[in-house]
Amino acid sequence: MSLVAIQDTFLEAYAELPKSVQQLVQKNIRLLREQKENELKMERYKDAIDSKVFLIRTGPHHSMVVVRPEEEKATLLAWVDRDESAYLWAKRKRFVINQYTGSLQMWTDVEVKGEISEQPNLFADYTDDQLLRLGIPDNQLPLLRSITTEQEFRKYKRDLPLEAFENLARLLNGTPFEIVVESVQEYKKPEEHLSYEAAMKSAYASRRIVVITNDKDLNPILDKPLEWWRIFLHPDQRELVEKDYKGPVRVLGGAGTGKTVVVMHRAHHLVQNKLKSTERILVTTYTKILANNIREVLATMCSEEEMEHIDIRPIDDLAKEIVEKAYKNQARIVDKDDVKVNAIWKEAIKEFGWEPEDLYFLKNEYHWVIQQGGAESWQEYLNTARAGRKKRITRELRKKIWDTAMWFRQKMEEKDLFEYIDILRKARNWLHENPDRYTYTYRFALIDEAQDFHPEAFKMIRALVPEGDNDLFIVGDAHQRIYSRKLVLSKCGIHVRGRSKRLTVNYRTTEEIREKAIDIINYTVDDLEKGIDTGIDTSLLSGTKPEIRNFVDAQAEREFVIQKVKELLSDEIKPNEIAILARFDHTVDRYLKEFEEQRIQAQKLSASMKSDQPKIYCGTMHNSKGLEFKIVFLVEANEEMIPPEWELESLEDEDDKTELMKLERSLLYVAMTRARDKVYITSFGALTKFLQENPKDDKETDQPKKVQTKESIILSESEIEELIHQVLSCSPDFFEKLVIQLLSKMGYGGSVPDSAFVVGGTGDEGIDGIILEDPLGLHKIYVQAKRWKNSVGRPEIQKFAGALIGKNAEKGVFITTSRFTIPAKKYAEQIPQNMVLIDGTELAKLLNKYNMKIAEIHQ
Structure with missing residues (x-):
């Protein structure tokens, strides 16, 4: 043929x-x-x-x-x-x-x-x-x-x-x-x-x-000509789907880069080409809604016989099943703040002579250090780092904490009460002790939304799936972490060195939505290991910017949303292409009731929902994880709701507050990036600070101290424009040399001969210059120079930060002829390196102060 x-x-x-x-x-x-x-x-x-x-x-x-x-x-x-x-x-x-x-x-x-x-x-x-x-x-x-x-x-x-x-x-x-x-x-x-x-x-x-x-x-x-994700794969995606790996694989990528698509194609490839008749594949994720969605789609890709070999389920359901089958009793999973749990803690305080005011500290030490750190013995707890815990404790106090914690854990087990982490740990321990007794033989495991998995979950998966070729396929994005804290795979016995890839092309959202969403994340994110994810995503789609609307009260806000939904439906947007997302369930219920009164078909995002129903989806931001819609409304995005004001005020430790702010920022990022074409963000009262242009909170200021220079030279606007025009008239190579000469004149490099020099060239897109601060070059300042008219955004600063990390550098100077966006300034403030940003106005002042004549230097 x-x-x-x-x-x-x-x-x-x-x-x-x-x-x-x-x-x-x-x-x-x-x-x-x-x-x-x-x-x-x-x-x-x-x-x-x-x-x-x-x-x-x-x-x-x-x-x-x-x-x-x-x-x-x-x-x-x-x-x-x-x-x-x-x-x-x-x-x-x-x-x-x-x-x-x-x-x-x-x-x-x-x-x-x-x-x-x-x-x-x-x-x-x-x-x-x-x-x-x-x-x-x-x-x-x-x-x-x-x-x-x-x-x-x-x-x-x-x-x-x-x-x-x-x-x-x-x-x-x-x-x-x-x-x-x-x-x-x-x-x-x-x-x-x-x-x-x-x-x-x-x-x-x-x-x-x-x-x-x-x-x-x-x-x-x-039959389905527009479902391109089934038909076409980016070469990076195809490699991940089809390649044989000598061990676990880690895949990173921002929202909309096709990570879940790769998971499904990979599962299909493995079941067709790598699986024996007695073996099974585990596909696991964090939520039931996403697990059901993956199962529904995979069923259209695989035959019935192939689907019998693929087990798709949330990780907590799997752990609970293992524990209940192993110990022949029902495991009741409770929240760490459950009434029954608090009652046991109060007993523990009395038993070991703690003061009532110690309860908050003790519960946090147990949750964030002992449980999160996976300590199972006194020695392990003693060796566990207490990163982020400000209160210093003695060895003697640690021993008292440990004894109290073990007494608490024993009482919990006696009452058949388990926190989610306890179930994971018990399942993992049982699997280690009984490696051949679990019902299913999993040869491969594919993990989606890995950033939200607790380290104990990965330890359990490692015990469940034997080591071998293609054994673990781990997909995640720390920008979307909304349930857990930092994860280090190597500490869970999973080593991915040399077997990692980052997807960078966004297929879902427009560039306008992606940019607005990534601006919310004003902190560095990890790479599910000990490093930082410095990758930069790019959307190939263009559209309109997210529309932000503020109303006098909740009723006016709902009326706007209902009217806009009616307009969309009249424009032949399908009902199941629209989602109403809110921070809290009670808001979702109000909108469901409103739609019912307006005779508009709607359904709640849940594990039992029918995806083929012609109904508008209403759900919490948490439940939208992993899903996508054509149009998304983020409703009641109020200042006191995102983050929840009452929850923030209940936290005594500043580090806990910082972590909550990160989770809430990520949650808003997740919700915004569910949209393909359009996002409407509505509120009544003040808008969440995460989306305000100039929030009053000191932590949200658009003038971070770290990125300000001390120079203050009086020049007229016309003089500044003339100087910048002269610089723009010269070549990029000249600009790099000009910047290095300027920094030398300012005294950087001191008395070290030839301490400042250009290292880049046209299109280098990395380090443009280096200044040695001592004769041996033990301490260096790295320089980036951008001769631009367009604003320098967060991606450029993030990329320069990545270059500094690659050089193990502590200091960097980023100089441009244009200006820095607010997100760029915020990002520079958050990174561990000391990065100074000099925009066009400040550059002109410095050139004038140090008598740098562009024409003379150019000649």
Whole structure:
């Protein structure tokens, strides 16, 4: 049979066709695969600028656009439409194998106007050769050189090759050039440039081209042509799905980067290719709602027989089942603040002679140090670090705490009361003692939403799944941690060194939603190990910014939401594409009642909900984890509710308050990133401080002390503008040298000869300069210089922070000709390194103070 491949654009157009025309398309595809071209009405499209473009008549009014390279039996289906629309679409399209990526690219030949803009080119910091190495067709370099703003760049998304657009978008979001170009070369094979067939099959093309090998593959694609996540995988995703690993794997990635999609495809791949008839796969996550969602989707990907070998369940359900089967009694899971639990604590205080006011301290020490640290013996507790606990305690006091805690734990067991952590620990201990007695033999385990798993959960999973190839596949994102604290996999006996990958392309949310959501996270996040997640995500979608509305009271807010929902439904948005999310359950119930009164069908987010029902979803932000909707309303986002004012005030320890603030920020991030197209954020009274432009709280100030300089030089606005204009007129290389000279004049480097020097070059996107503070260079200041007109955002600061971490550096200076956004300043304040930010205004003042004449220096 002849090779036939389908491009994503073809499926997009196919989905819009009448059923009768779709049937004709299917017939034509079958004839192509069977090499019966003589039965097709196919001819070269003479008006197309690419000679490989052909048209296939499909009924009286429609045409398929296909690509047929010379002397190769390979066909790419590119588009299908009514005749005139198909001709117009195909006329200026080119289909060329890119020598740098080895894949078949599609792009539009765009005519570039000869007008010269006064604004600097958006990609001026990169040479033509560098852009070519990112997969940009050489014919499109003039187009790129004409673009001056990111908004203008995103308008050309459909005209550029998809992978080229992605790589450029990553650059704009602050990803270093070297990292982007490395990802381009990662999947290219030397022979891939030889044939169109190889180019269509290349890993790099897999994000938008699928090769049809049989009818079994073709039918599900044409049945659900818009469910692209089933059909197309980014090369990073495909590698994770199909690669054999010599042990556990860790996958990171922000919200919407396709982590759960990878988990499901990986499960399907393993059950088809790696599993014996007596073995099973465990797919586990944190919530029942997400577990049910994964089960529902996997059932459409796998056969009934394959599904019998995949066990999909929340981790706490699994642990509870193990304990109840092992000990033949029902385990009652209680919260640490349950009335029965508090009663036992009060008994323990009396038993060991504590004062009543010690209860808060004792419970927190037990929860955050003993339980979270996994201490099971006096010696383990003695060796457990008390990170974040401000009250210093003696060895003698520690022993008293331990004895009290063990007495408390024993009394809990006697009453068959267990905290969630206790169940995990008991299950793990039983599995260690009885390795061959558990009902199921799991060969592989795939863990989604790993950031919310307690370390004890991972210790239990490690005991449940024997070590071996492909044994554990761990997916998570610490930005979305809403239930637990920091996790270090190696401390759980799980080692992922050399087997980690980060997904960076956001497929769900628009860039506008992603940017607003990531700005909420104003602290560094871990990588599920001992490091920091410094990766930068990029969304390929564009849309409108989140809409924030404030009302005088709750009723006015609800009236707005109800009216907006009615408008969306009248615009043919499906009810189950809309979600109303709130911080608390009572708010959800109020909205459900309101919808009922308005005769609008709605249902509550729960483990028992029906996802195929034409009803609006109403649920808590916590229950939305792992789900997605077209439109999301975040309601009652009030200052006293996010974070809960009463909960914050109940905490005595400042570290506990800080941790609560982090969890609440992450919760808001999770809720916002459930949306694909649009987010409405509503409140009555004051809006949550996490979304206020200038919150009054000192911790939320947009003028962090760390990033202010001490210089205060009086210059007029026109003088500042003139100085910056002079700098922008010079090359990026000159700017880097200018910055280093300025810092030297300011006294940095002292008397050390040649203490300041430039290390970067055009497009380096990393460290631009270094200043030695001593003759041996033991102490260094690292410099980043951005000759920009656009604002420097949080991603650039995050990337520079990552570079400092890579150098094990403590000091950094970031200088720009433009300005820093508030999120950028906040992020610089939060990181452990001492980072000073100097914007264009401050730079001009410093250049004036130290008599730095741009023209003279340039000469």
